[in-house]
Amino acid sequence: MKPATFEYHAPTSAEEAVGLLADLDDAKALAGGQSLVPMLALRLAVFENLVDLRRVDELRGIETRDGSVWIGAGTTQATIGRSESIGLNVPLLARATPLIGHLQIRSRGTIGGSIAHADASAEYPAVALALDVELDALSPRGRRTIPAAEFFTGTWSTELEEDELLTGITFPVWQGRAGFAVEEFARRHGDFAMAGACVAVGVGADGRIDRCAISLFGLGPCARRATEVETELIGTSPADSDADEIGRTAMAGLDSVPTDLHGSASYRKRVGAAMVARAWRRALQEAVGD
Amino acid sequence: MTDVDIQVRVNGIARRASVPPRLILADFLRVNCGLTGTHLGCEHGVCGACSVLLDGEAVRACLIFAVQADGAEITTVEGLAEPDGELSVVQAAFRDHHGLQCGFCTPGFVVSVTAFLEENPKPTDDEIRDALSGNLCRCTGYQGIINAVRAAAEALAESGGSASRDATAKETE
Ligand SMILES: Cc1cc2nc3c(=O)[nH]c(=O)nc-3n(C[C@H](O)[C@H](O)[C@H](O)COP(=O)(O)OP(=O)(O)OC[C@H]3O[C@@H](n4cnc5c(N)ncnc54)[C@H](O)[C@@H]3O)c2cc1C
Ligand code: FES
Ligand code: FES
Numbered sequence: 001m002k003p004a005t006f007e008y009h010a011p012t013s014a015e016e017a018v019g020l021l022a023d024l025d026d027a028k029a030l031a032g033g034q035s036l037v038p039m040l041a042l043r044l045a046v047f048e049n050l051v052d053l054r055r056v057d058e059l060r061g062i063e064t065r066d067g068s069v070w071i072g073a074g075t076t077q078a079t080i081g082r083s084e085s086i087g088l089n090v091p092l093l094a095r096a097t098p099l100i101g102h103l104q105i106r107s108r109g110t111i112g113g114s115i116a117h118a119d120a121s122a123e124y125p126a127v128a129l130a131l132d133v134e135l136d137a138l139s140p141r142g143r144r145t146i147p148a149a150e151f152f153t154g155t156w157s158t159e160l161e162e163d164e165l166l167t168g169i170t171f172p173v174w175q176g177r178a179g180f181a182v183e184e185f186a187r188r189h190g191d192f193a194m195a196g197a198c199v200a201v202g203v204g205a206d207g208r209i210d211r212c213a214i215s216l217f218g219l220g221p222c223a224r225r226a227t228e229v230e231t232e233l234i235g236t237s238p239a240d241s242d243a244d245e246i247g248r249t250a251m252a253g254l255d256s257v258p259t260d261l262h263g264s265a266s267y268r269k270r271v272g273a274a275m276v277a278r279a280w281r282r283a284l285q286e287a288v289g290d
Numbered sequence: 291m292t293d294v295d296i297q298v299r300v301n302g303i304a305r306r307a308s309v310p311p312r313l314i315l316a317d318f319l320r321v322n323c324g325l326t327g328t329h330l331g332c333e334h335g336v337c338g339a340c341s342v343l344l345d346g347e348a349v350r351a352c353l354i355f356a357v358q359a360d361g362a363e364i365t366t367v368e369g370l371a372e373p374d375g376e377l378s379v380v381q382a383a384f385r386d387h388h389g390l391q392c393g394f395c396t397p398g399f400v401v402s403v404t405a406f407l408e409e410n411p412k413p414t415d416d417e418i419r420d421a422l423s424g425n426l427c428r429c430t431g432y433q434g435i436i437n438a439v440r441a442a443a444e445a446l447a448e449s450g451g452s453a454s455r456d457a458t459a460k461e462t463e
Contacts, residue, residue, distance in 0.1 A: 006291065006312060034350075037354070104402060
């Protein structure tokens with residue numbers, strides 16, 4: 001299969017790249033190509049111009065800053081998986097990484113591509129949402145920072161404008177007693193998940209839950225937070241929490257859960273509830289454990 | 291559609307070409323370089339038959355345009371054996387442990403396993419299965435392949451060698 005013809009551009013700076021995206025007709029950014037190229041090959045998408053980001057060095061890198069970790073949008077999933085500082089400072093991201101596709105996909109796929117592509121079943125958007133990351137964007141109109149809560153707007157759609165690039169993602173480092181877990185169910189290892197959940201939970205000096213984030217993927221048009229359950233859990237004692245109940249509550253009121261060949265909406269919700277429960281148990285155990 | 295000049299090293303040999311942007315790396319290797327060991331199955335990233343090493347990392351050659359490989363070092367299955375034809379440790383293990391039948395998927399497997407053992411020389415069985423998840427085989431039932439990977443890891447540990455010839459060369463330089 002080959003994609004329809006296109007013109008190829010390989011700028012060396014992010015400024016130049018957004019200039020091309022703005023000036024050229026029907027232009028799209030190309031990062032690792034692990035989502036875009038299959039879509040082009042199957043002709044689900046056709047673009048006149050592709051702007052390859054591979055020579056834009058400023059988009060790559062992992063930097064530990066004061067209380068946070070910055071990751072360039074062009075950093076590959078494989079690089080993230082190998083990073084000790086991410087394993088240490090952003091464990092949820094490190095744990096989600098091996099769940100993405102296969103090693104041959106992760107060696108090319110980028111974090112910026114995963115987040116900008118915003119697949120409903122993808123792991124990284126759910127991690128970004130759970131950890132309340134900040135997303136740096138650049139367009140010919142300048143730079144802006146978009147909070148994760150405002151970034152994902154629907155099926156394969158985000159807050160980014162057509163001529164806007166994601167340049168980097170800032171992950172806050174959770175201090176104190178905290179635990180993190182991601183759980184998903186896929187028909188085969190490496191497939192996109194049918195349903196999955198991320199949990200980040202913090203326990204305060206008084207032994208009560210003082211921070212809590214639960215995000216869901218594969219259970220709607222894009223990743224989403226289970227805000228109501230989170231609010232209920234704040235201030236409670238870990239010993240009182242009922243993981244199965246939390247799973248069920250997280251599914252209550254979810255609308256537009258997909259139904260397809262692989263499972264009905266009600267089946268997905270049952271799987272989703274089980275994933276939340278598993279992730280909750282593991283994350284909480286880690287938080288209270290030491 | 292304007293052709294783009296690229297320069298790559300394929301199995302150690304420098305090549306220059308002017309290619310249309312939509313030419314995928316797998317077709318560049320098979321047609322322009324005559325290296326038909328890289329197979330194309332699904333052509334959209336799912337089966338792994340097209341796996342090659344790009345700067346030492348296993349990648350899908352059907353999901354990369356040749357233009358994106360400009361400046362890179364590529365190793366295909368043809369580049370794994372010794373120049374005299376002696377099979378690499380991974381290749382020999384696949385032969386010895388019935389890791390192949392029709393052989394269509396085999397180049398993708400041996401290339402991927404070469405990269406995998408380079409990064410994780412002492413894998414557990416779970417890690418082996420995990421690493422193989424990106425390659426599909428319709429013949430073997432996978433058991434022979436898993437045995438081959440385990441045997442290759444053991445052979446490499448015993449000889450203190452490296453799964454890829456390039457890496458060995460680099461170490462001794
Ligand atoms: C067989 C297979 C299995 C997979 N399994 C999974 C899985 O289990 N989980 C998962 O999450 N993903 C999976 N993927 C997708 C993979 O993770 C992709 O790499 C990822 O979704 C996109 O990243 P990319 O760098 O390849 O982006 P590309 O494919 O190059 O681009 C994807 C989209 O993002 C846009 N984009 C890229 N970078 C930027 C940027 N910096 N700013 C603005 N827009 C940008 C592009 O314009 C395009 O629209 C799988 C892919 C394959 C082929
Ligand atoms: S041909 Fe490339 S993955 Fe199937
Ligand atoms: S040996 Fe025939 S597909 Fe694997």
